[in-house]
Amino acid sequence: MDLDDRQRGLGPPARELTWDQRRAERAAAVAFTVAILAGVGLFVVYFSGGQTQLEGVLFCLALGGLGVGVALWANRLLGAHEAVEERHELTSGAAGREAFEHALAEEVGPTLARRSLLVKLLAGAGGALGLALLLPVLSLGPAPGRTLKQTPWRRGSRLVDENGTQITLNSVPEDGFITVFPEGHAGSADAQALLIHVPKGELRLPADRLAAVPQGTHVAYSKICTHAGCPVGLYRADTRSLLCPCHQSQFDVLDGAKPFFGPAARPLPQLPLGVDDQGVLVALGDFYEPVGPAFWDRGKP
């Protein structure tokens, strides 16, 4: 099976090339020439300011020319020489394993057994050090504490838009909506809420929650989807529903933003609102429930 290098097309040819081989040789030569030209082309394109599409095509031609040439060489000029290799035994065999076990029992074991107290202390020291080395992991982040259960909204926080402009009852037309933040926290990730102006008398909320909806028309819900935390950015005025574009959870605005389709399980928490003496909308407190996706101790105080 072992063939002479010359017959494999590596050394000088032992016999005349066949017509097929000569054709393959020519084709490989063309491919390599294309690669050379494309390589030069890359220089030109780069120094004349660069152009992404041309760079890609020329880079492809340079590499592809080389690749095609080598492939032709491999498939047409080297010929198909099948080789056979015998497998070797993977295992060291019973004798080899026994010898190792013997070495363990004779050499490793006794060395440690002679100093059993030291070995125990060594293990203890290693363990203590290992635990101590784990501690810096705790520096990676703060304790969660209550941070997931509260937002910057406070009683009296004025509603502003993302630019910090205060929001009044007239800021949003009927069936319009706007993203609002507590004043001083414009752009806040966990405080973001949607203020929606719905027609009067349509909201179906418990009396105490309806009381936190100015004029019964300006209702605000957390903008963070209770499913996986995306901003619930789409409002469909025809069905008065909110749709999360990430996973298509849908919430009924008139019915306390309860989910009615999709993977979300909990309503968007409502933000209690009032109007201050200057006509600016204000929060009456934080959201009624923790905002955003569920977490382990969400239901604990």
Added chain:
Amino acid sequence: MSMVIERSLKYLDERLGTASFARRALRKVFPDHWTFLLGEIALFCLVVLVFTGTFMTFFYNPSIREVVYDGPYQPLQGQHVSAAYDSVLRLSFEVRAGLLMRQVHHWAALVFVAAIVIHLCRIFFTGAFRRPREVNWLVGMALLFLALGEGFTGYSLPDDLLSGIGLRIFYSVALAIPVVGTWVTYLLFGGEFPAGDIISRLFVFHVMLLPALLIGLVVVHLFVLVLQKHTQYPGRGRTERNVVGKRFWPEQTFKSVSLLLLTTAMLALLGGLAQINPVWQYGQFRPFDVTSPAQPDWYIGFLDGALRLGPPWDLTLFGYTISEVFWPAILFPGVAFGILTLWPWIERRFTRDRAEHHLLDRPRDAPARTATGAAGLMVFFIMFLEGGNDIFGVLLNVSVEVVTRTLQWALLVAPVVTWLVTFWVCRALKRSRVHPARINAGVRLRRTADGGYETASLEPTSTPE
């Protein structure tokens, strides 16, 4: 010249004993079948990723410090963006060949994971994971997870709106881990979303921790491969005791070099002509903005689809909450990838086959394995489709609700049907004794003197059907 080579070989051999090893390496035999090149494509993608990625680190700035964009891309001029986003725009628009490098990198990442997955399918459906290759199966699974991690962390680095939403979802999934979710999430992200450290942490994961593990395990993967030698398909002259194929030098070397060049050439063409992840169109990530439709890179598609398919069931136990996100995004992938990882041992429980195997199965040879694999792929495929439910809704002109409901039913029915059909097809093929790899010699028709026809077999040994 040859003197120099001879002397340096002697120098190395006298110090490292390289000659006999190199001699054996040159003569190593590789099975000659195209499916053995799938893993090589993954390896070559990794090479491209390392080169293009290193180039990009010289320009990328992993910081969320706010800057005002004043580069050449007009729609964003004067906008407040993060330094990370700004540096990606500069790499794309102002660094010569920068956009090409970025796009080749992204395409290479997509092909990398695809090649790994197809390579994994080949290993699975031919039973190449059986003894003694269970160890390398585990290494391969670890490589898959690392590749997915690399993909996700890299995807999030530009700090654009689309990837920021992906990060937000990842954060929410991490929060849903029972008991320790909030702690794990806070330690990983450095606090409540969007904590300021996350981009720089992702960067360290993406360019240091994960690549170090990935490259280290690739070395282990290849080392075990060489140690155990390749599997091979059954055929004439091929036994459990040998490997039949092409030697490392010259045939396999030429073939692999050309494959490296052609893989890179294709990635260059894609990177040059096929726009990918145009972050300047998505805009800077802001936690209260969102885009629609929003799809992740293909290999995360199944997980996004699982989140869309998932039932709206949250659970309260003794006052503690298990999120509805837990079932599709933690439990499902945990079980699915757990089964896949442990498959060599699971299969052994059924087959009780503890023998060494170096000859591969054809998929039909193990109907139950093939059927289980096909059903598993169907589960992932349905979830992948659901990941684009909004796009299919528009394409098919039906509501997104219809797409989701249909795929929810499909998820219950299709895998079972797939299992049964695959099992039946495998058994039928096995009985038919049709061999896809063996060329059908055919028959020669001979016209007889009285005008009729009779068959004259080409191979006297073949049995007439």
